[in-house]
Amino acid sequence: MKQGNFLSGHTILNLNSNLAKQQVNKLKHGSFYVLLFACLLSSTAANAIDITKQIQRPLNNSAELPLREEADRLVRLGRQQYASGYADKTIESGLQALEIYHSIRDINAQGVTYDLLASAYIKLGNIQEAEDVLRRRVGIARDNQDFQNQIFALNNLGTLLLQKGEPKAAGQTINDALVIARNLGNIEGQGLSLSNLSLVTARLGDYNQAIKLAETALIFRRQTGNVIGEVNTLNNLGEAYLIVGDYENTIGNYGAAMRLAKINFDRPNELRAIDGLVTAHSAVGRYERAFELLEQRLNIAKFLNSPTEEFKYFISSGELYEKIGNYGKARNFYQQALSLARNLDDIKQEAKLLYRINELQGR
Template identity: 60%
Template sequence: MKQWLVFPRQKVGLVCVGKPVRCSGQESCSNWRAISRTQILLHSFLLFTFLLSPIAAGAVDITQQLHRSLNSSVGRQSRDEADSLLSIGEQQYASGYADKTIASCLRALELYHSIDDLKAEGLTYNLLAKAYVQLGSLKEVEDSLRRGLAIARDTQDFQAQIFVLNNIGTFFLQQGESAAASKTVEDALAIAHGVKNIEGEGLSLSNLGLVAARLGDYNKAIKLYENALIFRRQTGDAIAEANTLNNLGDAYLASGNYQDTIATYGTAMQIAKTNRDRTNELRAIDGLVKAHSAVGRYERTFDLLEQPLTLAKELQNLREELKSFESYAQLYKQQGNYLTARNFYERAIILARTLEDSKQEVQLLDQLTKMLQLK
């Protein structure tokens, strides 16, 4: 997603309305017009918790990515406050509180703007986009991505361009704009290849695999993921490797190859667990649950389901806890145990209300209602 997040499938319009903040001018705006699409509506569900990847994709604290050399004490104070806000925003996002993340980011943006730190602004726009995705505010997602790309072009930051273009490609893909997504990610791949950015090549190839998978060409997707793994392993980035392995597992699962599905997800889970990469660990477990359930291995499925619920409680991540309750409900429903399934649906609905996620609440209520009609 991934460093890709799967967005709801609607059409999207990335239109440059006026001159973007920090935009270098006509070149940036014309590029946005060239990829404009129709107005968007949302019916939201997120397959992955891993929203748009940071510009620097390593597993480091976000404040370590920012410059810290300022002469004035006022500037240093502003930077420290902004860095703290951005770090808090990351924690709020990881816990599922997108609205609080946005508030922290907007304040951080004001401070970074006051000290003229473009790189930090770009990182902040990236986190803002992730939070807006979680809320389903697609107009704001579009604006944050557009501004982030304008900053990357204005500063001649090729690495930032690679990653922001990949994020934009993600946005197009999940709105059902596969052709635009492919073109955007191919542009990112061309830049990565031109500047010999191995990390960017691996990410772009992995995301092109997602485009192929969305189009139903799983054989092509598998080849792209395998090629991406070569680059991702060269960087030594275990998180990136686990992410692409999860993508590969998805392709095997969609094509009905359960043996390779289980092996691939299993590898991703072990790598993620070793590196305390909870996002990819949870995603791999989710894939394993689906694969074992598909072949009727229910005992193993229930064993696996205990792990994400334990992790979600450990991380105090209510959104992941909600997903676990929903998975339990669906599994019990599949076995015909409607009473227990109803219990888990109701627990998931309570969490959706706590998160003030009305769309998720409606979807869960609909699933519960349909199940009760089967009794």
């Protein structure tokens, strides 16, 4: 992100360490932008039937009952497959269900299936397919004048556009959702939309406005008791404060996010908060606390049995040891990260690590 407007009245500290600069650069390039897909459960093929041309009511002929039951079974199966980590199987089941729902013209069920497919496509990194089905989901909600689902579908589409690097389009899409939510007096929708708009505004470089939006979103999310949503917004606030160098508020918001995430077993948000806290504490010289937090990250990674999260632990530890001048330990952690990168067949990371290890040989 470009440097934005800073909050008046807050102390702006210099990021005078390589680790802090590297971590903030990661933030600026969106590595911590968590998609807030509140109701996603699907995705579809690019050649699916144009939903705007379909009949808007499902048929209730008793002869269609076995077909609908089969489609419903496929959707349930797809959800189970997604929960088990088999996104490719989820797509197979979802597309089969979608074909049946098209044949019996059950528009509402098509919308639910698009949600399922979008989640699976995103999991697999198929962003274009995910965008296609999310646009179809928005179309169904609009055709049915289903304002509740419009709010969530527009937010899902907006966050996907943000991930694609289209912040202006994302902002327009999410703002449409916010207008609907405000007109309906929908507290949950306002909280989600404002939180996502804070991400968009931060991406555009206006961190002052991003912080204001996130703080307002936090009020709405606490009103609904949406703890996971609250954790997401707290992490957004921590990220914005970190980028402007306000470490006191960075630590306060990331710390609150970490505690809530831990209580509610929200491991992705807990890891996100820990990473932010490591950067903030190391930037102000609290290295012991930073290492303690990294150990927490490792324990979570092992609990999740996630080599990818373990890899991040070794990288962050190596960076921190390199920052404090302990090059021997830094090389050791980079070597362990290198082994994992090879196991993960991550050629780019392998090349980067080899370069860093070689750079440290003579130090």
